[in-house]
Amino acid sequence: MSSQFGLYGIEKKFGKFRAISVDTLEFEDDSYIVVLGPSGSGKTTLLRIVAGLETPDRGKVVIGGEDVTNVPSWKRSVGLVFQNYALYPHLTVYQNIAIPLTVEKRPVSEIKKSVDEVVEVMQLHDQVGKFPKQLSGGQQQRVALARAVVKNPKILLMDEPLSNLDTRVRVDLRGYLKDTQRKLGITVIHVTHDQEEAMALGDSVVVVHKGEIVQMGKPREVYGKPNDLFVAGFLGGINLFPRESVESLGIEGDYDTMGIRNEDIYIVEKKDPHQLSGVAGYSQFLGAQTLLNVNVGDIKIMTRIAKDRKIKYGTEVGVILDLKNAVFFKDEKRVDVKIPSI
Amino acid sequence: MRSPTKKQALFLIVPAIIYFLIFALYPMIENIILTFQQENVNTGAYYFVGLKNYYELFQTPHLDRIFENTLIYTFLVPLFDIVLAVPLASFMKRLNKAYILPLVLLSSLIPLVTAAVIWSFMLNPFYGVLYYIDKVDLFSNPWMIVVIDVWTSLPLATLIIYSGLRSIPPAIEEASQMDGIIGARKLFTIDLPYVKSSILSATVLMILYGSFTFDPIYVVKSSAAPFSITDLAYFSYQLFFSDNVGFAAVLMTIMTGISTVIALLFVRLTLWERKSSGRQFFNFMPNKETPRYLAWFFTILYLAFFLFPFMWLILESIKTNPEIVAIPPIIIPYIVTTAHYTLSYIRGSPYFLTSLAVSLGTSLLVLLIGAPAAYATSRYRIGGLKFIGFILFIYSLPTVIFMIPVFEIVNAVGLINSWWGLIIAYPVFVMPLTIWMLYNFYTNFPKHIDEAANMDGMNVFKTFYSVILRLSGDGISVTLLYSFILAWGALIFPLALTYTPFNMSLANPSGAQTATIFVGSTIGHEAFNYGALSAASVISIIPSLILIYIARRRIEKLWRVGGNVS
Ligand SMILES: Nc1ncnc2c1ncn2[C@@H]1O[C@H](COP(=O)(O)OP(=O)(O)OP(=O)(O)O)[C@@H](O)[C@H]1O
Numbered sequence: 055m056s057s058q059f060g061l062y063g064i065e066k067k068f069g070k071f072r073a074i075s076v077d078t079l080e081f082e083d084d085s086y087i088v089v090l091g092p093s094g095s096g097k098t099t100l101l102r103i104v105a106g107l108e109t110p111d112r113g114k115v116v117i118g119g120e121d122v123t124n125v126p127s128w129k130r131s132v133g134l135v136f137q138n139y140a141l142y143p144h145l146t147v148y149q150n151i152a153i154p155l156t157v158e159k160r161p162v163s164e165i166k167k168s169v170d171e172v173v174e175v176m177q178l179h180d181q182v183g184k185f186p187k188q189l190s191g192g193q194q195q196r197v198a199l200a201r202a203v204v205k206n207p208k209i210l211l212m213d214e215p216l217s218n219l220d221t222r223v224r225v226d227l228r229g230y231l232k233d234t235q236r237k238l239g240i241t242v243i244h245v246t247h248d249q250e251e252a253m254a255l256g257d258s259v260v261v262v263h264k265g266e267i268v269q270m271g272k273p274r275e276v277y278g279k280p281n282d283l284f285v286a287g288f289l290g291g292i293n294l295f296p297r298e299s300v301e302s303l304g305i306e307g308d309y310d311t312m313g314i315r316n317e318d319i320y321i322v323e324k325k326d327p328h329q330l331s332g333v334a335g336y337s338q339f340l341g342a343q344t345l346l347n348v349n350v351g352d353i354k355i356m357t358r359i360a361k362d363r364k365i366k367y368g369t370e371v372g373v374i375l376d377l378k379n380a381v382f383f384k385d386e387k388r389v390d391v392k393i394p395s396i
Numbered sequence: 397m398r399s400p401t402k403k404q405a406l407f408l409i410v411p412a413i414i415y416f417l418i419f420a421l422y423p424m425i426e427n428i429i430l431t432f433q434q435e436n437v438n439t440g441a442y443y444f445v446g447l448k449n450y451y452e453l454f455q456t457p458h459l460d461r462i463f464e465n466t467l468i469y470t471f472l473v474p475l476f477d478i479v480l481a482v483p484l485a486s487f488m489k490r491l492n493k494a495y496i497l498p499l500v501l502l503s504s505l506i507p508l509v510t511a512a513v514i515w516s517f518m519l520n521p522f523y524g525v526l527y528y529i530d531k532v533d534l535f536s537n538p539w540m541i542v543v544i545d546v547w548t549s550l551p552l553a554t555l556i557i558y559s560g561l562r563s564i565p566p567a568i569e570e571a572s573q574m575d576g577i578i579g580a581r582k583l584f585t586i587d588l589p590y591v592k593s594s595i596l597s598a599t600v601l602m603i604l605y606g607s608f609t610f611d612p613i614y615v616v617k618s619s620a621a622p623f624s625i626t627d628l629a630y631f632s633y634q635l636f637f638s639d640n641v642g643f644a645a646v647l648m649t650i651m652t653g654i655s656t657v658i659a660l661l662f663v664r665l666t667l668w669e670r671k672s673s674g675r676q677f678f679n680f681m682p683n684k685e686t687p688r689y690l691a692w693f694f695t696i697l698y699l700a701f702f703l704f705p706f707m708w709l710i711l712e713s714i715k716t717n718p719e720i721v722a723i724p725p726i727i728i729p730y731i732v733t734t735a736h737y738t739l740s741y742i743r744g745s746p747y748f749l750t751s752l753a754v755s756l757g758t759s760l761l762v763l764l765i766g767a768p769a770a771y772a773t774s775r776y777r778i779g780g781l782k783f784i785g786f787i788l789f790i791y792s793l794p795t796v797i798f799m800i801p802v803f804e805i806v807n808a809v810g811l812i813n814s815w816w817g818l819i820i821a822y823p824v825f826v827m828p829l830t831i832w833m834l835y836n837f838y839t840n841f842p843k844h845i846d847e848a849a850n851m852d853g854m855n856v857f858k859t860f861y862s863v864i865l866r867l868s869g870d871g872i873s874v875t876l877l878y879s880f881i882l883a884w885g886a887l888i889f890p891l892a893l894t895y896t897p898f899n900m901s902l903a904n905p906s907g908a909q910t911a912t913i914f915v916g917s918t919i920g921h922e923a924f925n926y927g928a929l930s931a932a933s934v935i936s937i938i939p940s941l942i943l944i945y946i947a948r949r950r951i952e953k954l955w956r957v958g959g960n961v962s
């Protein structure tokens with residue numbers, strides 16, 4: 055059953071504090087995996103265990119079908135891109151990229167060939183003679199990436215690779231990272247706390263919370279069918295209705311909370327047909343859309359409305375819920391509930 | 397300089413500037429003037445002699461010997477220091493044990509005079525350990541001075557490089573682990589290039605250190621052949637005491653010139669970020685982590701070199717006189733006595749008392765003038781890097797060059813041979829370091845605290861004296877202690893400015909010879925009083941032990957030379 059890459063029964067504690075524990079986590083070849091979780095959830099620790107920078111207290115790390123739990127980092131066939139890049143400041147871009155190869159005393163011609171190749175892929179030809187300090191953040195990041203992949207590792211690990219960059223560059227680089235992964239045909243594990251980044255990039259997303267993996271799946275799946283309230287909230291705006299408040303909708307089943315994402319709620323005029331009624335609160339204009347607060351009884355919900363639509367504070371409105379996208383929870387865990395067709 | 401706060405801050409730095417103008421800048425100029433003058437032996441008045449003093453340079457016998465010795469100290473000491481410091485620093489980093497550093501540092505924090513006394517015990521061909529190795533007389537050999545210099549300066553070189561190594565970001569360490577660069581090869585391809593500026597600073601500091609060598613020569617001199625170990629610094633001091641002030645001034649001006657060149661290099665290295673370059677691949681080095689037992693083995697060897705002399709000294713101080721001069725030397729005494737301590741207490745208390753009072757007075761004075769200046773420069777950029785550069789420049793000059801003009805100043809205000817005379821003179825070699833340490837401290841001090849105080853309507857002085865000073869306990873306590881140690885170990889100024897021991901009368905005080913003079917000459921020059929000398933030496937080490945104990949957790953930051961100022 056063992057796959058090419060996997061973590062089995064891993065646990066890592068710092069003192070008494072358990073930073074991460076993983077029962078089983080297996081990855082497919084050549085996929086882009088994003089590990090997503092809030093600060094302090096153990097993402098970095100997980101990544102460092104795969105890299106061999108941290109030794110787990112127990113458990114097994116498998117890379118390329120081999121047990122590498124006791125193999126030092128540099129023999130594991132993994133490349134790591136550090137959050138702050140960790141380029142050697144006294145070496146040029148070329149030397150930085152070449153160093154994993156020069157250490158192995160490979161022939162100069164072979165080194166040159168490999169380095170030229172990644173330099174090509176990373177579009178760094180104009181920069182090879184410079185020192186890291188002379189590069190922009192985005193360029194440094196590409197050098198770090200080049201150094202990590204020059205040895206053709208089986209897995210590329212990236213710890214928050216985009217978080218030190220401007221928003222704009224960040225979005226550009228997302229496409230670049232994904233392209234690079236495809237070109238190199240490599241498995242990537244990318245750690246982030248940005249749920250948008252996770253969904254944009256990941257073939258699958260692993261959500262980590264308080265040192266445990268709470269869900270793993272394709273982005274749509276994780277977004278649409280979150281395993282619990284934490285995942286539901288962490289992946290995007292969601293409105294939670296206690297069962298009593300939506301009893302009028304007549305949904306049967308064993309649940310205590312119904313969740314509906316912001317974009318699945320529509321606001322109509324009071325006189326039009328609707329399911330719930332509420333009072334408009336403040337709205338936030340965000341450019342592409344407007345977020346509107348609505349009080350339904352004593353529940354505050356948030357919804358998206360068209361950017362040019364204005365609803366005055368205090369107006370009575372009608373609320374329509376798109377129930378086919380609703381999720382249901384009992385004791386914080388998701389439960390399946392049959393929606394009556396209307 | 398337009399904002400009102402900046403104007404106020406200016407006042408914080410003025411006392412320091414005035415002090416340095418009088419006690420540092422004026423002496424440098426006065427030295428140059430003196431080179432064209434000679435003293436009338438009868439009246440004491442100076443008269444113009446043109447270039448006569450400079451001609452003397454070419455007529456002095458043994459001058460070649462003196463220059464040769466100076467060169468030996470100037471270049472061999474740093475060479476040994478750096479070659480020995482790099483491995484030690486990297487072993488220390490590998491072992492990562494907090495208690496090693498204080499042990500290494502001890503020998504650099506004791507008075508230099510004491511260090512020289514210890515080694516003259518050790519290297520005595522009849523009564524010292526040297527007897528068991530080779531019965532040679534090293535007392536007329538410059539190598540003996542080199543050994544003493546290395547023993548006292550290697551810790552500092554090690555500290556600077558060690559702090560550099562420790563400041564390598566963890567991510568860089570891990571990156572090299574990922575890339576498979578480890579052990580000796582990592583040291584050469586990653587670590588050393590990374591701390592290149594620390595190594596350079598350490599080298600320059602050690603060059604300065606070697607080139608000013610004075611105290612060991614002073615101690616060993618009485619047992620050495622004339623001129624065999626003398627260097628420029630010591631020779632100019634001798635000239636001053638033989639009333640050849642003009643010629644002494646020539647030598648001091650030469651030293652100032654040479655040190656200025658080295659100092660400029662030092663200041664540049666310390667204050668300006670250096671561009672890195674280089675492609676060093678030490679692929680021939682073993683790419684394996686040094687086994688811990690090997691690191692331990694070498695570290696223990698080093699520690700033996702640093703600490704064995706202390707043990708020898710302590711054993712010496714409790715031996716009875718016959719055992720002290722027994723041949724072959726007795727290592728562990730059969731009979732233990734405290735008589736030497738009693739004797740050196742009775743004879744030495746005026747000297748120790750003076751050192752205590754003067755060191756205390758100096759540290760407080762230095763803090764009073766130096767702390768506001770350091771704060772104003774770091775916070776309000778008063779004088780900016782120029783002032784700090786000037787401070788480091790003063791720090792890099794040999795103390796001996798200030799001797800003649802400072803003597804004149806202290807003489808003019810009637811404070812020769814008094815505590816106060818020493819207290820006003822000492823800051824010239826203590827304060828530069830104080831300001832530098834506090835400058836670094838305040839640079840890392842949270843800015844929002846003074847901003848909040850400013851918002852509350854406090855002016856710069858009130859902010860400094862009632863808010864900042866109270867919160868600077870950390871930086872100030874370490875700095876105070878370090879100033880104390882520097883003052884405690886001073887030798888040149890007491891030699892020039894005092895001539896009798898304290899008369900033990902606070903009502904009608906006179907005399908101010910210090911513990912360093914007591915150890916270095918008073919009993920040191922008495923035949924066969926080794927017991928009292930060793931006991932006095934042990935006593936002279938106590939303040940250093942206290943400093944190390946108190947600052948043990950922060951000792952790594954004691955000396956932040958070599959890093960770049962952000
Ligand atoms: N070396 C260490 N010693 C002690 N505790 C540690 C250590 N490294 C991590 N931890 C703790 O383990 C927990 C998980 O840390 P980790 O760095 O893996 O979190 P993370 O998910 O990467 O967070 P972030 O998004 O902030 O980077 C944290 O609570 C952290 O304090």
Ligand SMILES: [Mg+2]
Nearest residue numbers: 097098099213
């Ligand atoms: Mg992290």
